Amino acid sequence: MPVFNQSRSRIIRLIFLATFIVITGQLFYLQVISKKYKQLADDNAILKKVVYPPRGIIFDRKHRPILNNTLTYDLMVTPNQAKGIDTLLFCQLMDIDTAEYRKRIVTAIIKNKAFRPSVFESSLSPQKFARIQENLWRFSNGFYIQERPIRLYTYNAAANILGYISEVDTNYLKKHKDDGYQSGDYAGWTGLEWSYEKSLMGQRGVQFLIKDNFNRIQGPYEKGAFDIKPVAGSNLHLSLDIELQEEGEKLMSNKVGSIVAIDPKTGGVLAMVSSPTYNPNYLTGSERTRHIRELMYNDPRLPLLNRGINATYSPGSTFKTLQALVGLHEGIITPTTQFSCPGAFYGCGSGHPMGCLDPGTFSLQMAITKSCNTYFANVMMRVINNPKFPDSDSSLRNWDRYMYAFGLGHKLGIDLPTEQKGHIPTPVEFDKLYGQDRWNFCNFRSVSIGQGEVNVTPLQVANEMAYIANKGWYYTPHMVDSIEGGDKLGVLEKFKTKIRPIDIPDSVFEYVHNGMQGVVDAGTGMGARIDGISICGKTGTVENYYKGTIKLNNHSFFCAFAPRENPKIAIMCVVENSGRFGGTYAAPIVSLMIEKYLRDTIAASRKPMEERMAGLNLIPAMMLQKMKTRDSLQQIRRDSIEQVRKAMTDTLQSEMIPDDDQPTGTKKNMPPNPADKKPAKPDMIKPDTNKKRNPLNRITRP
């Protein structure tokens, strides 16, 4: 026995020890030093699922929900579990054939693997949902119904104000890096959904879920100890009156233009109709993308445009009320100042007379009532040639000061996106156009009657009415009165401050009010009269040009506030290119709106007028033309598709039923009696095409 080898036991122990030390070292590195494995493990096994809180609900001024949440149901399938079900019955319930069933299953497997759930059909129709729900127990292995919240526009109105939500894109994600959005999320895209996104979205929650090696969910992680509960979005309360809005949309149907109504006491918008509009519920649910494309790019009526704040017009004669204010406050005219109109204004020579409706001599009140151009041309002449100021530049600057104070030429700051600021001519601009000191009142005269270089939005006109109604102040017009749970972001603060930019004495306003009441009582806007309500209004007939050269039909403007003593509504209406005068269309619409708002209903005696107004089709010829072109283009496309389909069905039929169809076909193709020829021809085509279309429809139905 070789005793000397005993020392080798120590070496063997050393080998053991060394190996274990190396392994321990590696363990120490993996478990103690390196941090990445913990992260990798979490990435492997923990799924951070964002839990979406319900989006805030939007209520109108009478606390009726106008933008709510509802659920839509998706039928989900896990292909490898969906075996041994009664496929035939299932297809019957789902209204599909087995080939389609197989196709969808295969698509699901390709897209999402067989062991993960995929959408079999999204946004089930109520009928299908009911049918499937009743029979779901038969298909419970493999199929289940998943609910998904969508927005519901309960009144089908105010689409452009409320706006819509849309899936966020990469740009949006880049811009809102820290707001916790991830791709696939929806965010407010336009309207109030956009401006109050932060309040409406609430706070997302996070749910930590455990998944296995195939990414299948196994349950909550640590029993939900780390989960963050979502906080529901805040509800918004609008000053909008949804019934008034609906009334307005009804009145404006088949017309282009808008109505903006403001509560002058608060600045809250009561209604903002933009016509043509769209059904906002088209932009929820499964067909959303197609609808949005159609509305945004293909519809020549531009239904997604909120004309209340996005369209600018020359204010026309409605501008005169403001000129009266300026004139009186500047002291260049008095209520008794008279100008006579011989039929036109010749102050700038006979070359370019400015027409007048009623020749005669007018005081201020009558000038407003009868909308006398000459009177206000003279007022403007005095404004520009005001002896208080050394030159036209400075007098125009002074005039601009008034205009800005009246809320023109700048964004009012309503809580809706993409508000236009309109335009008020400035001395700088005129200097550029004509040269310093090279222009005078005559270059400017059309502005005095609200034409030419001045542009306003309907909202600005309505706000101007509120300003006049309040006798010198206004609140920034706004949609949202209050946010439930408090205005944490302070966005409503600016709507709570009274704006009183220039101190104009009440008496000045009284004169203007007198004139405006005269408009409705005995002037150009008699169409707006309502018995028992003292309305102050002003008509406007706005000349406009396509690309500055082709004269189009006049816009019909009417703006008003009522009642005169205690104004509750300031309103303006524009009907684009309707021709005629401001009083013809806009005034009756405004009066109906005022009646609806102040009395809650339209009197029976005025119903016919309401119907007549709502029924009028005043779509401008140019738009009509574009629509027709578009329609015919679509018709061509439809026809060509029809041709293709027809070719296919022809083949199908000739292959499938050659013997059955032949005799009837030949019978039909036999020359009929000459007497029957005329009625027979369409008949002959009709049943034929129908017959061919039907089987195809069954196949292609989604």
Add this chain to the structure above:
Amino acid sequence: MNQRNPAISKGIDTSLIWIFLLLVGIGLTAIFAATYKEGDPVVQSFLRFKTDYSKQFYFFLIACVLGLFILLTDSKFFSATANIWYVFGIFILLLVFPFHSRVKGTESIIRMGGFQFQPAEFCKVFVSLALAKYLSRPETDFTKTRSQIIAAGIALLPAAITILQNETGLALVYFAFFLVMYREGLPSIILVLGFAMAALVVATIVVDPNTLALVLTALAVGAIYLLRRLIKRNRRILTNIILLWVICVGIQRFAVPFAFQHVLQKHQVERIFDLFGKDNPYRSADEIADVQTTKKNESQSSYNVKQSKIAIGSGRILGKGLLKGTQTRYDFVPEQRTDFIFCTVGEGFGFVGSFILLALYLLLLFRIVTIAERQRSTFSRCYAYGVAAVYFFHIAINIAMTVGLAPVIGIPLPFVSYGGTSLLTFSILLFILVRLDADRQMVLR
């Protein structure tokens, strides 16, 4: 029981039994943690022999009964029948060829009724006995090369058969018996040469072949230069150096590529290259194209090791706790009840738990070496070293594999991995050792 038959407990090394019980306990817990799913009826499935942990528990009971029988056997029985057992072992190994059933790519498993067992596992016991028997023969002079070759033959014959069954991993275990031979007087130079060869093979994989050849040449030239005085006196040194250089370059240039291309199987080659984070250069053009088109750049084994490292690493210092390991519980680590069972421990109990398990193993090995050195009989000592060598190889390779230090070789972790055959094998090895050790006083030699 002890009171009825005091002879059994007499002289038994209780520390070994305790370590054995502890390890099996840890094993059962780990298997439970790896296979238990939320809501499984534990008691029912335990009684019905349905789940892996209950099966393992029954195997543990069988092992205890077997152990009892072994403890009741006379210690001379083992030395007397060692050769017969060895022949029996070779016989059942060969039996695999006609009767094997293919399970997970191996051809080394025999199915009998509902059970399947792996003769290659059992054979370790017989080889330990037979090798001990041969070395302890009075006529064996282990200083002679002939005896050394015979001893190596005894150890490697089953290995050769196992390789033929595509179980390279199990075959490698038999190389552990060189440790026994080393203890019994195998020249150190062989061990050193073995390590040097291993180093050379690793270098071949890691280093660019031409660079390595250059380095080897430089080393040879350097050696000649340094030893030029000695060489003048003794020409044989020069011949030896040149011979060594030729062998090294030969291995590096021809033997290793040959082995990779023709001897080892493709998945094994992949595993080896995965371990060193290299692309397998011996892929055929088709395979390369296949890899590129399917983008399956990660082979299965490297996925295993990656997931295993993630599981262990995510345990941090104290671990996630029993049944809380997300990686092992949700099947991220494949084979986690058997070969990768250490992950469950690493993830659930962290560095502390893993370290305790490692320490327990080290204690077991040291204890066995201590026991070996206190034997009076050469047979007992050799057998004890054989047991230590087998355990060591399994433990070291298995854990090193899970932490990414060794290539993936499918060998179980003693007492902890799930598997009836392996548990019984390791238990029998241990109980025979305990029996032999209990009788150490009775043998005079």
